[in-house]
Amino acid sequence: MVKQTIQIFCRLKPPSSKARLSNYDVDSDAEGKPRISFVCPRELTDGSVNNKKEQFKFRFERVFATDCRQEDVFEHVARPVINNVLSGYNGTIFAYGQTGSGKTFTVTGGAERYADRGIIPRTLSYIFAYFEQRPEFEFSLGVSYLEIYNENGYDLLDPKHEAARLEDLPKVTLFEDAGQQIHLKNLSVHPAASEEDALNLLFVGDTNRMIAETPMNQASTRSHCIFTAHLTVKEVGSATVRRAKLHLVDLAGSERVSKTGVNGLLLTEAKYINLSLHYLEQVIVALSERSRSHVPYRNSMMTSVLRDSLGGNCMTTMIATLSVESANLGETISTCRFAQRVAIIKNDAVLNEELDPSLLISRLRSEVAQLKAEIAALTGEQRDDELTEEELQMCRAAVDAFLADTNASPLASVGFDGRKLGQCFRLIRDAAKAAATPAEPAPPQQIVTIAPEPLATKEVRELRETISQRDNEIVILVGMLKQEKRRAAEASVMLQQMAESPGANIFLYYLKIWLNPNPSFASTGCQSAAGPVAQEVQPHLLQAGRYCGIDVPLSLLAFGRSPASAAAAAALHQPTESTGGESDRLSQQLEQSAKARILGGQLSLGRQEAFELFKRDYAGNPEIERHKQRLRDNYGLAKQLGASVNESRQAIERLKAGLERARLRRALGSESDSSEEAALRADMEQSKAEYRDSFQRLKSLKAEIEHQQHQLEMLKVRLVKDFEAWWAEQSSANAAAAAATTAAWPTPPGSAGGRAVAASSGSRPPSGAGSRPGKQRTGSTGDAAAGIQLTGDKETDAEIMAFMRARQNLLKQSQRH
Numbered sequence: 001m002v003k004q005t006i007q008i009f010c011r012l013k014p015p016s017s018k019a020r021l022s023n024y025d026v027d028s029d030a031e032g033k034p035r036i037s038f039v040c041p042r043e044l045t046d047g048s049v050n051n052k053k054e055q056f057k058f059r060f061e062r063v064f065a066t067d068c069r070q071e072d073v074f075e076h077v078a079r080p081v082i083n084n085v086l087s088g089y090n091g092t093i094f095a096y097g098q099t100g101s102g103k104t105f106t107v108t109g110g111a112e113r114y115a116d117r118g119i120i121p122r123t124l125s126y127i128f129a130y131f132e133q134r135p136e137f138e139f140s141l142g143v144s145y146l147e148i149y150n151e152n153g154y155d156l157l158d159p160k161h162e163a164a165r166l167e168d169l170p171k172v173t174l175f176e177d178a179g180q181q182i183h184l185k186n187l188s189v190h191p192a193a194s195e196e197d198a199l200n201l202l203f204v205g206d207t208n209r210m211i212a213e214t215p216m217n218q219a220s221t222r223s224h225c226i227f228t229a230h231l232t233v234k235e236v237g238s239a240t241v242r243r244a245k246l247h248l249v250d251l252a253g254s255e256r257v258s259k260t261g262v263n264g265l266l267l268t269e270a271k272y273i274n275l276s277l278h279y280l281e282q283v284i285v286a287l288s289e290r291s292r293s294h295v296p297y298r299n300s301m302m303t304s305v306l307r308d309s310l311g312g313n314c315m316t317t318m319i320a321t322l323s324v325e326s327a328n329l330g331e332t333i334s335t336c337r338f339a340q341r342v343a344i345i346k347n348d349a350v351l352n353e354e355l356d357p358s359l360l361i362s363r364l365r366s367e368v369a370q371l372k373a374e375i376a377a378l379t380g381e382q383r384d385d386e387l388t389e390e391e392l393q394m395c396r397a398a399v400d401a402f403l404a405d406t407n408a409s410p411l412a413s414v415g416f417d418g419r420k421l422g423q424c425f426r427l428i429r430d431a432a433k434a435a436a437t438p439a440e441p442a443p444p445q446q447i448v449t450i451a452p453e454p455l456a457t458k459e460v461r462e463l464r465e466t467i468s469q470r471d472n473e474i475v476i477l478v479g480m481l482k483q484e485k486r487r488a489a490e491a492s493v494m495l496q497q498m499a500e501s502p503g504a505n506i507f508l509y510y511l512k513i514w515l516n517p518n519p520s521f522a523s524t525g526c527q528s529a530a531g532p533v534a535q536e537v538q539p540h541l542l543q544a545g546r547y548c549g550i551d552v553p554l555s556l557l558a559f560g561r562s563p564a565s566a567a568a569a570a571a572l573h574q575p576t577e578s579t580g581g582e583s584d585r586l587s588q589q590l591e592q593s594a595k596a597r598i599l600g601g602q603l604s605l606g607r608q609e610a611f612e613l614f615k616r617d618y619a620g621n622p623e624i625e626r627h628k629q630r631l632r633d634n635y636g637l638a639k640q641l642g643a644s645v646n647e648s649r650q651a652i653e654r655l656k657a658g659l660e661r662a663r664l665r666r667a668l669g670s671e672s673d674s675s676e677e678a679a680l681r682a683d684m685e686q687s688k689a690e691y692r693d694s695f696q697r698l699k700s701l702k703a704e705i706e707h708q709q710h711q712l713e714m715l716k717v718r719l720v721k722d723f724e725a726w727w728a729e730q731s732s733a734n735a736a737a738a739a740a741t742t743a744a745w746p747t748p749p750g751s752a753g754g755r756a757v758a759a760s761s762g763s764r765p766p767s768g769a770g771s772r773p774g775k776q777r778t779g780s781t782g783d784a785a786a787g788i789q790l791t792g793d794k795e796t797d798a799e800i801m802a803f804m805r806a807r808q809n810l811l812k813q814s815q816r817h
């Protein structure tokens with residue numbers, strides 16, 4: 001338990017330029033504590049100030065000057081409290097001061113600049129940054145936002161909030177459990193998985209607070225707001241969970257009714273506010289008087305909710321917001337006096353730690369099992385079910401401990417379970433037998449020394465494996481090459497036919513465009529083209545494109561001569577970042593990861609090439625393309641929606657600032673234009689509706705995109721699997737063919753026991769596959785390699801021969817070892 005008095009800070013609000021300032025000074029007292037003093041003229045007749053006294057001095061933890069930064073306030077006021085909350089203690093920070101003195105500015109912040117963010121948004125950023133750097137913790141954050149107005153509680157995050165008037169909303173009510181803990185009914189707690197989520201909830205709550213300012217409740221001045229962060233933290237692998245709450249409280253303006261000069265409904269409100277602040281004061285007075293045993297928390301909703309923060313299980317900090325204008329001196333001194341009383345209150349903060357319920361359950365379960373075993377032993381009831389692996393292990397550990405230490409008792413860990421005791425006895429018997437039998441010398445042949453394989457033999461083995469793998473790849477690639485050559489021949493026949501057909505000009509023209517990698521050529525080419533490609537030409541062009549390794553978009557073939565469609569065609573030809581970048585990147589990533597996963601991360605060059613060729617003609621390509629296109633479309637849509645969410649958010653911020661200004665003008669008593677305010681409110685409603693709508697659509701679109709990405713990944717995985725099956729089929733077919741051929745070859749005289757015969761020189765390829773080094777094949781150059789047929793293409797065949805020679809050299813080297 002940590003005993004600590006409530007820490008008090010004060011912050012001076014910058015005065016308006018024309019205002020007369022009060023006579024004040026900031027210095028330190030004898031103990032070096034910061035102090036603010038006000039000189040009060042005797043003629044001041046405000047009832048709350050002791051007129052006999054001239055100078056008032058108040059001590060604070062720190063006095064923040066008029067030009068202090070929000071960042072400094074966060075560092076000194078909020079950071080220590082949050083750190084305690086992160087360690088499992090409850091925390092509260094509340095701002096108290098007269099209307100307009102800067103409470104909301106301090107707690108929530110100003111909307112104008114990013115640097116004006118107040119304690120709440122900075123706290124949320126701090127919490128998420130803290131855990132990001134500490135992966136050893138699991139944490140969850142929930143957020144609730146309560147508004148107390150005229151002694152009634154309202155949930156600022158209630159989804160119905162936006163549709164109804166504040167007064168029509170379900171009220172948040174209090175109830176006390178048997179342990180006298182206060183609970184809030186109808187107050188929702190929303191999980192926030194990221195900083196963005198949490199800030200969004202704050203934004204929604206603040207906007208609701210503003211929107212709910214119906215004619216009955218025209219200013220946040222008259223309500224109390226409590227933003228609560230509910231934190232659950234657990235160290236990975238630990239059984240204890242810490243749950244702590246952080247209340248960030250913006251109280252209503254503290255000025256006295258006599259000064260507000262209000263009547264009618266406003267007077268009722270003022271009375272309520274003053275009454276609840278009056279009850280707050282009563283609680284504080286009671287807590288500061290040691291002799292008082294009763295603390296009147298129950299008198300108001302606000303004191304009931306903040307019960308723990310005041311004299312309870314919490315580390316609490318107050319920030320008094322002060323005006324230094326002479327007109328407000330009376331209120332300023334009264335705020336400082338209140339703070340001094342608060343500073344006396346001692347809280348007893350307790351670490352909110354509990355055992356993880358799931359671990360507790362498993363612990364209780366094992367206790368129950370233990371007790372059941374004991375009961376069975378005592379009542380003579382025998383269990384005959386088999387011991388589980390876990391139980392067997394437990395017995396082994398117990399016997400080991402027993403044999404190692406004469407004082408240990410196996411009963412301590414195995415209990416009275418007859419089955420376990422039996423197992424322990426068996427283990428002890430085995431150990432005793434083993435100890436009694438003299439160890440027989442092991443027969444020499446049984447001594448197996450795993451000597452490291454001689455390097456050369458190991459290398460030879462690996463080289464042989466690689467060679468056999470490459471042989472296989474060559475066979476498949478040669479097959480594919482042949483197929484490609486056949487297609488090339490077909491394509492050239494087709495081109496010839498096309499050139500003679502009436503649509504030849506257009507076809508050749510388009511083919512030229514597609515074969516030319518320069519996009520501007522594609523663009524200008526399209527502009528001067530005669531018209532859309534005739535339908536009967538399209539399949540041929542597609543096929544020719546495919547042969548050249550180009551995906552010809554069908555849409556281009558249908559384009560006419562207009563510049564707009566030509567530009568679109570050019571865009572399709574060279575997908576830009578905004579249309580295709582994202583999904584192309586994704587698809588590349590998917591492809592790479594799929595390859596790495598399925599092909600074991602190390603694609604040999606031959607296999608990789610085969611994969612590329614296989615992919616080009618893959619029957620599932622149109623489906624993959626359709627998915628990619630859908631993804632592209634959705635990325636574009638998501639971008640648009642994101643922009644519209646941002647626009648609405650900015651509009652709301654602007655309107656909020658406008659409403660705030662209008663409210664201030666009214667609070668200062670200047671003429672205010674109610675129609676302008678009404679228009680601002682209407683615009684706000686409109687922007688909110690748009691925000692909500694775009695946000696919802698964006699959310700569901702995100703889910704759809706994720707789903708589509710998943711589907712695309714599945715298709716890619718299927719592609720690689722199909723390739724694998726095809727590859728395996730090809731490999732076994734080739735292996736069978738090779739075996740059939742080599743079986744017929746005679747073993748040359750003199751070749752013995754696995755020793756290879758030197759190869760003939762010149763262009764004649766050496767012996768067959770590495771897996772059969774003892775065999776030598778005779779024959780012509782064309783069928784020189786076992787199982788490998790040459791392609792008939794001069795260049796390719798020369799490469800294959802070079803490979804075979806290199807392989808033979810390797811074999812020769814390896815056999816010398």
Ligand SMILES: Nc1ncnc2c1ncn2[C@@H]1O[C@H](COP(=O)(O)OP(=O)(O)OP(=O)(O)O)[C@@H](O)[C@H]1O
Pocket residue numbers: 012013014066097098099100101102103104105106110219220221222251252253321660
């Ligand atoms: N330290 C400051 N620096 C700059 N502007 C400030 C500061 N404090 C307050 N303001 C501005 O003064 C105005 C009133 O402040 P704010 O609304 O925070 O007062 P408040 O005490 O919350 O009033 P209320 O009790 O009516 O809610 C706002 O426009 C705010 O931006």
